[in-house]
Amino acid sequence: MMFPTRKSFMPNGRFKPGERAISTGIYTATHHQHRKPHEVLVVEGEQFPKCRKCGIQVRFELLHTATDIKSDRDFGKTEDPPSKKARSGRRQN
Numbered sequence: 001m002m003f004p005t006r007k008s009f010m011p012n013g014r015f016k017p018g019e020r021a022i023s024t025g026i027y028t029a030t031h032h033q034h035r036k037p038h039e040v041l042v043v044e045g046e047q048f049p050k051c052r053k054c055g056i057q058v059r060f061e062l063l064h065t066a067t068d069i070k071s072d073r074d075f076g077k078t079e080d081p082p083s084k085k086a087r088s089g090r091r092q093n
């Protein structure tokens with residue numbers, strides 16, 4: 001195992017293509033020369049892609065985190081209280 005210390009995770013670090021997003025949020029993609037920095041949404045755990053033009057020279061920087069609506073506690077599916085399992089209606093024959 002050659003992992004560097006996991007503690008060195010910095011929320012505001014810069015990421016290279018191939019690295020994985022530490023959290024869902026808006027990232028600034030900074031390209032090499034051909035394009036101005038712009039914002040992109042990246043989902044936690046996804047790999048940052050290479051740029052079609054500048055390849056692995058693009059960098060991603062976490063601007064601010066956002067919650068994927070599907071995992072939001074008020075919007076997404078959470079564990080429903082398993083209360084009415086016994087009353088799931090009548091059986092069909």
Ligand SMILES: [Zn+2]
Nearest residue numbers: 031051053054
């Ligand atoms: Zn680029």
